[in-house]
Amino acid sequence: MQQEFDYIIIGGGSAGCVLASRLSEDPNISVCLLEAGGQGDSWTVNVPAACVMSLPTKINNWAFETVPQKGLNGRKGYQPRGKCLGGSSAINAMIYIRGHRADYDAWAAQGNTGWSYEEVLPYFICSENNERIQNEYHGNSGPLSVIDLRTDNPIHARYIAAAKSQGYRILDDFNGAEQEGLGVYQVTHINGERCSAARAYLFPHLQRANLTVWTKAMTHKIIIEHKTAVGVEVEHAGQVKTIKARKEVLLSAGAMQSPQILMLSGIGDQTELQQHGIEVKQHLPGVGKNFHDHPDFIFGYSVHDTQNTFGISIPGSMSMFKQIQRYRKERRGMISSNFAECGGFLKSDPALEIPNLQLHFVVALVDDHARKFHASHGVSCHVCLLNPRSRGSVKLSGNKISDPLLLNPNFLGDDRDVEDLVKGFKLTRQLMQDPVLAEMYKEDLFTSNVKTDEDIREILRNRVDTVYHPVGSCKMGIDEMAVVDPELRVYGIQNLRVIDASIMPSVVNGNTNAPVIMIAEKAVDLLREANKRQQVA
Structure with missing residues (x-):
């Protein structure tokens, strides 16, 4: 079995699949992709509505928990993360959103050269095959x-x-000239099935001789010698193996596990590492800091309609049988649903320059990430705060990969986040109480007793949690808390980059999967340019 490769990629999620696919386009470059989970090609991934099986369980899902959240009245949050090839793009709601142009211009303004909207737009375009929209913002x-x-x-x-x-x-396009507005989302589907990053980028190229993919491969640490990443220690097929990287190690394990692997490898805050008996290879105090996410509240209503919403009833079961038959024949109908079918972007205050709220309108009752069961047919509506000020951390509890992570997104840690969400709550409830929607309802399950602003603050602290967009824990920048530079190279260590959502200095205005794919597409160009420089030298 080959033990040396040009590039080793840790993590087969959205970023890792892009990197493995693009880098292996060059037959002279050898690539090894390490994924801790499984293949990501089962019906539970491919059938869109089957995501309801993964979200509340450990099917293709790490199913992490946070530490108790002070801003959430001491509750622990739930953090599902994809555990298979495709990563979270194998279990998410498939919504294709890039964020706002101001997100990327803000990154560039902080010294991240090359990351302005105009500079990243080509990478969004080159990754995309949009079946309907053909204009200067989209790829086909x-x-x-x-x-x-x-x-x-x-x-x-x-x-x-x-x-x-x-x-x-x-709006019929949230990724064009304007973001503010409401409508029906576009999704990462192919012929009515989920188009995960693995299906899009990796699976068509598994036969390449220069591409090696290991699943059920748990990375223990990156091997660092003389301030240079030279390989990876990985547990695979019942053995702990060392594999060597001739060129670079690319860390794409996500906003939770990328900082974990860095710290286990001796890169992080020296005081924290020494507490766990880890030899310090590089003091980088920003590793695991700046961790944040979109805090999210969900309205839920039981409804009379058993034909067009998910739930359990005799007429609903008869309708669902027909829907399954239709899906088998046409790849259309409710089984092709991503659940969060509609939504959009609003401002909590008209004076704001860009939207700061996102809605996800769901054709089912959602309570505690589908972990609390309601038989009723229903609809729900998420409202999340897009630009939270609260910042938390990812910390180790021990010096082994198997030791649980201490995840602290610090939800609602900043009171301004609470007040923005109070406004978001009011706007969303007003929309959901519009007569054309309200005539569907049998009962408001969660907010019928909420009358005052203080009531809203209390229910927010009792019910807010993630909308699955964790970022920032290995942030890109040029300040003392930055972990990677604008070329995604880890400060102080040669031949090591982080390429995933953890590098975002601040979370984008929207869902994070398309931006992660963009980050990886851009990283491939950075790697190719570095290769050219080495060859010239």
Whole structure:
């Protein structure tokens, strides 16, 4: 078995799949991709509605928990993360959102040269294959299939009618010239099935002779000699092995496990590392800091409609049998649903320059990440705060990869986040109480007793949790708390880069999967340029 490669990629999630695919396009470069989970090609991944099986369980899911959150009245949060090839793109709601142009311009303004909106847009375009939209903002020949939903759900019309009634702009593209408005989301589907990053980028190229993919391969640490990453210690097929990297080690284990692996390898705050008996290879106090996420509240309503919403009932079961038959024949209908079918972007204050709230309108009742069961048919609506000020941390509890992580996104740690979400709560409730939606409801399950601003603050602290967008724990920058430079190279260590959501200095205005794919596409160009420089030298 080969023990030496040009590039070793740790993590087969969205970023890792892009890196493995693009780097192995050059037949003269050998690539090894290490994924701790499984293959990511089962029906539980490919059938869109089956994500309801992964989200609340450990099927393709790390199913992490946070430490008790002071801002959430001491509750522990839940943090599902994909555990298979494709990573979280194998269990997410498939919504294709890039964020706002101001996100990337802000990164560039902080000294991250090359990361302005105009500079990253080409990487979004080259990754995308949009079936409907053809303009200067979109790609139509990339690996990632982006399509309109194929659920044909009449509830979309109700949602749009309510949005119009409330005076909101209706958008059919949240990734073009404007972001503010409401509408139906585009999704990463291909022929009515999930298009994970693995399906888009990796699976078509597994036969390449220069590409080695190990699943069920748990990385223990990066091997660092003389301030240079030279290889990886990995547990695979019942053995702990050492594999060597001739060129670089690329860490793409995500916003939680990338800082974990750095720290276990001796890169991090020296005081914290020494507490766990880890030899310090590089003092980088920013590792695991700046961890943050979009805090999210969910409204939930039971409804009379058993045909166009998910739930358990005799008429609903009969309808679902027909939907399964339809999906088998046409790859359309409710089984092709991502659940969070509609949504959009709003401002809590008209004076704001860009939206600071995102809605996800769901054709099912959602309570505690689907871990609390309601038989009722229902609809839900998430409202999340897009630019939280609260910052937390990822810390070790021990010096082994198997020791649980101490995850602290510090939700609602900053009171300004609470006040922004109070406004978001009011706007979302007003939309959901529009008559065209409200006539569907049997009962408001969570907020019927909420009357005052203080009531809203209390229910936020009792019910807010993640909307699955953790970032920032190995942030890119040029300040003393930055972990990687604008070329994603780890400060103080040669031949080591971090390439995933952890490098975001601040979370983008929206879902994070498309931005992670963009980051990896751009990283491939950075690696190719570094290769050219070495060859010239």
